[in-house]
Amino acid sequence: MKKQRGLNTICTHSGELEDKQHKGAVSPLYMSTSYAFEGVEEKRYPRYFNTPNQVGLAKKMAALEHGEAAIIFGSGMAAISTSLFAFVKQGDHVVFQNTLYGGTSNLITEEFDKFGIGYSFTKNSKPASFEEEIKENTKVVYIETPSNPLLTVTDIKAIAEISKKHGLVSMIDNTFASPVNQNPIDFGIDVVLHSATKYMGGHSDILAGTAIATEAHLDKIFQKAKNFGGSLSDFTVWMLERSLKTLxxxxxxxxxxxxxxxxxxxxxxxxxxxxxxxxxxxxxxxxxxxxxxxxxxxxxxxxxxxxxxxxxxxxxxxxxxxxxxxxxxxxxxxxxxxxxxxxxxxxxxxxxxxxxxxxxxxxxxxxxxxxxxxxxxxxxxxxxx
Structure with a gap:
C-alpha cells in the first residue's frame, strides 16, 4: 500500500503543475478560456472544470479530504446547491440537520418547493433524530458539523452508517472544521463540501467552493455542474492553490x-x-x-x-x-x-x-x-x- 503523505506535504505539493519551460517553483497559471479540440487527449473548457489549473487544484482538494476526486466551484453555495440537485429530483426527499448555515437553509426553503422536492429538518443533531425523518422517497442526508454558529457536533460515523443502511447519499458541510481537523470520508460520508472562501482560502480574498467524493459520485455532480455553470476563474483557482500551501x-x-x-x-x-x-x-x-x-x-x-x-x-x-x-x-x-x-x-x-x-x-x-x-x-x- 502506498504511504499517504503528511498534511503539510499534501498542502504544498499535491496537484502542483510542473513548469516545464522555466522550471519555476510554483504552478504556472494558464489563463486561456479557449483550447484546441483536435489532436489532444482531452478537450478542455473552463465550464467543464478541466482546465490545467482546475484539474491540479482538484487533485490537491481530493488528497486533503482522502477522497478519490474533487471539483472546484465559484462559491460554497454553488458547491452545496449543485451537489444537492445532482442527487435529487421532483418527488424526492432530503433529511437536513436542524442547525445549518443560513444560506443553506434559505436555499432549501426558497427553492426546493419550486422543484417539487420534499425536505425535513431534524429536531436535534442526535442520530436517532435523523432516522426518524427518513421516508420512502428520501435520497440524501445532509449534515454540518461543527455547526454555524453554535458549534454543535454531529456524530459523523453514525450518520454515515444510517445513510448506508437506508441506501442514501450522505453529505456534509465540513467548512468549519477544515480538512486539517476533520476528514468525514474516513468515517463513511459520501460527499464532503466546503466553502473554500473560508479556511482553504484563509486570507479573505478568495470566493470559492469544492465538493469531494468518489469518482462515481463526482461524475453525477459534474453532470449537473456543467449545466449550472458554477465554475471558477483560473486566476482564482491559482490563488487558492497558493493559499492551500499554508492551510x-x-x-x-x-x-x-x-x-x-x-x-x-x-x-x-x-x-x-x-x-x-x-x-x-x-x-x-x-x-x-x-x-x-x-x-x-x-x-x-x-x-x-x-x-x-x-x-x-x-x-x-x-x-x-x-x-x-x-x-x-x-x-x-x-x-x-x-x-x-x-x-x-x-x-x-x-x-x-x-x-x-x-x-x-x-x-x-x-x-x-x-x-x-x-x-x-x-x-x-x-x-x-
Missing part, C-alpha cells in the same frame, strides 16, 4: 488560539456563555474528541444580560467586526444580522440563535494581544451600561 500551519495556529480564547472568555465575569467544542463544558466535547483532530478556530459567545453586543464589537481595536470567517485576521459578527439574517426570527430562535450571540473567527495573531483587546472592549461596555 495546515494556519489552522494549527487558529486551533491553539481559539482554545485559549474560549477558556479565557469562559472565565470572564461579563460573558454568560461560550460555545466551543474544545471546552470540557461543551455538551459534545467527547464526541468532538473522537472525530476531530483539532477543535477549530471558530467559537461563539453571549455577553451577560444588559451588556450591548453591538457596542462591544464597536469598541474592539484589533479584532475586526466583519463578514465571513476563517481569515488569518480575527473577526467577529452578529449571526442574526449577517450569516443567518435570511432566516425568520422564529427560525433563528428555534436554532438557539439569539440577537445577542456573537460569532468569533479567531485568527493567527498573538493570543495575548487578542485577550487584551477583548478585555478592553468588555471594560468599555461595562462603563457605558
Amino acid at each position: 495546515g500551519l494556519r489552522v494549527k495556529a487558529q486551533n491553539e488560539n481559539a482554545l485559549a480564547l474560549a477558556e479565557f472568555l469562559q472565565n470572564e465575569e461579563n460573558v454568560a456563555k461560550v460555545y466551543y467544542p474544545g471546552l470540557s463544558s461543551h455538551p459534545d466535547h467527547e464526541l468532538a474528541k473522537s472525530q476531530m483532530k483539532g477543535f477549530g478556530g471558530m467559537l461563539s459567545f453571549e455577553l451577560k444580560e444588559g451588556l450591548d453586543p453591538d457596542l462591544f464589537q464597536q469598541k474592539l481595536k484589533l479584532i475586526k467586526s466583519s463578514m465571513s470567517l476563517a481569515g488569518v485576521e480575527s473577526t467577529m459578527l452578529s449571526p442574526a444580522k449577517t450569516s443567518h439574517a435570511l432566516l425568520a426570527p422564529e427560525e433563528r430562535k428555534a436554532q438557539g440563535i439569539n440577537d445577542g450571540l456573537i460569532r468569533f473567527s479567531v485568527g493567527i495573531e498573538e493570543k495575548e494581544d487578542l485577550m487584551d483587546d477583548l478585555k478592553q472592549a468588555l471594560e468599555e461596555v461595562k462603563v457605558k451600561v
Whole structure:
C-alpha cells in the first residue's frame, strides 16, 4: 500500500503543475478560456472544470479530504446547491440537520418547493433524530458539523452508517472544521463540501467552493455542474492553490488560539456563555474528541444580560467586526444580522440563535494581544451600561 503523505506535504505539493519551460517553483497559471479540440487527449473548457489549473487544484482538494476526486466551484453555495440537485429530483426527499448555515437553509426553503422536492429538518443533531425523518422517497442526508454558529457536533460515523443502511447519499458541510481537523470520508460520508472562501482560502480574498467524493459520485455532480455553470476563474483557482500551501500551519495556529480564547472568555465575569467544542463544558466535547483532530478556530459567545453586543464589537481595536470567517485576521459578527439574517426570527430562535450571540473567527495573531483587546472592549461596555 502506498504511504499517504503528511498534511503539510499534501498542502504544498499535491496537484502542483510542473513548469516545464522555466522550471519555476510554483504552478504556472494558464489563463486561456479557449483550447484546441483536435489532436489532444482531452478537450478542455473552463465550464467543464478541466482546465490545467482546475484539474491540479482538484487533485490537491481530493488528497486533503482522502477522497478519490474533487471539483472546484465559484462559491460554497454553488458547491452545496449543485451537489444537492445532482442527487435529487421532483418527488424526492432530503433529511437536513436542524442547525445549518443560513444560506443553506434559505436555499432549501426558497427553492426546493419550486422543484417539487420534499425536505425535513431534524429536531436535534442526535442520530436517532435523523432516522426518524427518513421516508420512502428520501435520497440524501445532509449534515454540518461543527455547526454555524453554535458549534454543535454531529456524530459523523453514525450518520454515515444510517445513510448506508437506508441506501442514501450522505453529505456534509465540513467548512468549519477544515480538512486539517476533520476528514468525514474516513468515517463513511459520501460527499464532503466546503466553502473554500473560508479556511482553504484563509486570507479573505478568495470566493470559492469544492465538493469531494468518489469518482462515481463526482461524475453525477459534474453532470449537473456543467449545466449550472458554477465554475471558477483560473486566476482564482491559482490563488487558492497558493493559499492551500499554508492551510495546515494556519489552522494549527487558529486551533491553539481559539482554545485559549474560549477558556479565557469562559472565565470572564461579563460573558454568560461560550460555545466551543474544545471546552470540557461543551455538551459534545467527547464526541468532538473522537472525530476531530483539532477543535477549530471558530467559537461563539453571549455577553451577560444588559451588556450591548453591538457596542462591544464597536469598541474592539484589533479584532475586526466583519463578514465571513476563517481569515488569518480575527473577526467577529452578529449571526442574526449577517450569516443567518435570511432566516425568520422564529427560525433563528428555534436554532438557539439569539440577537445577542456573537460569532468569533479567531485568527493567527498573538493570543495575548487578542485577550487584551477583548478585555478592553468588555471594560468599555461595562462603563457605558
